[in-house]
Amino acid sequence: MSLAVHFPGETLPPLEEDEKKNTTFKVGPGLTHILPSTLIVNRAGELNIDQRKHTIWMESNGKRYVASQNDTIIATVLRSTSDSYICAIPSSNSPVSSTSQAVLPHLAFPQATKKTRPMLHQGSVVFARISLANKHIDPELECYDADSGKAEGFGELKGGFVFGVSLGMARRLLGDAKKTRLLRVKQRRAEAERRGEEYQDAGADMSSGKEVLEELGQNLSFELAVGRNGRVWVHSGDPKTTLCVMRCIQQSEFLTGKEQRQLAKEALKALGQ
């Protein structure tokens, strides 16, 4: 598989002019923007350009999460103050104590008033959305859907089991790889056209990276929540099932789609399903 890797310090060639003039690109993580229009890579990885959404960013795996707006994350409650909960945003493999802190206001729950608010205790796990992220201040969290104002799955995650995966794996489990795959195929087709060749799908990039979940989901019943901070919450009636799901997800980090299905099948057999 040919992978075009960019290294920190590289200056990117100017972006291609869109048919619609004056479109503004959103510059994502891994790139430094120098005015007026120079982009410099600051993190080794693969360059992604979405011409339709006008976004450009570096794709690379990591283990340390840095808060960014509208990300859905799994956080841990540290303590409560008079009007908000102080939460920790753990990363893939970090203990809660060494992580960045965030503020979750008592009123940032669906239909919460001063008298009726969910009681969260130290150590509670919440699924929340980052409503404010700025490098100079602590991030703020919200536990309701921004559009509908309803819970939509946000809030305390009761029971279950939390474990860590790499940030790239977490994004894959959320289905990001499927979206970027189309992007890459399109990019490659455009490149082939520019060279005057016929584009041939070499069969690379066929996996979404979450085949393991699809396979497990067909045979076991469990609840799953994935946070972009590299935390995964699993809940099922039976500890054996929970651990099986955890082991399979953690082991499929560096496996291809086919290998992931194989792994899941073997694990299910061992579980007696």
Place this chain on the structure above:
Amino acid sequence: MADGSAQYTDGPTTLLASINGPIEVKPRDEIPLEAFLEITIRPSAGVTSVREKHLEALLRSAVSPLIIRTINPRTLFQITLQIIQHEQVSAAHALHTLLASAIVVVVLALVDAGVPMKGMLAAAFVEGADGSAAHVFGYAITGGGGREGGGPKEGLVFVESDGVFDEKGFVEASEVGRKKCLEVGELMKGWVREKIGRDMKYRLK
């Protein structure tokens, strides 16, 4: 578990570097608009001495201009370098051979951790013709390395010399150093490519 790490063996020297960050910083180390850089070097045997502290300072001057510290203000980047094996080929220049390898391994670990950087640095140790001088050269292999933002062209950005030498000897040594650095640089790029390839392996059928 660390956020990024690298191990590097060059002849008799084996080093292991680990990076953590951005993480919470102690209040007394906090810098309002920048990340704080903590560099710790642990010897293969015994306790940290003046030698390690000196090397820490040299390493800091080589590595800290590479890191864009304004992206994560009021945080800490923790760099820990464990010397696993280091035989003293020539006792006088032991520190310099160590420094060259230390720069390489720390840069690789920083790239692995995804720390925002202005460029990558490759380093090489060069001994003077009669063994009386020792030089460490650092070359920016992928742009950046200096000026805020724009970054200069790839080239020599770091020199640390010791011993007796004249201008002619230095120019000769720098030419040898340049070749070595570019060699090491290509290796480093290859390793990073390999690592990213492994991260993206899931895409294969």
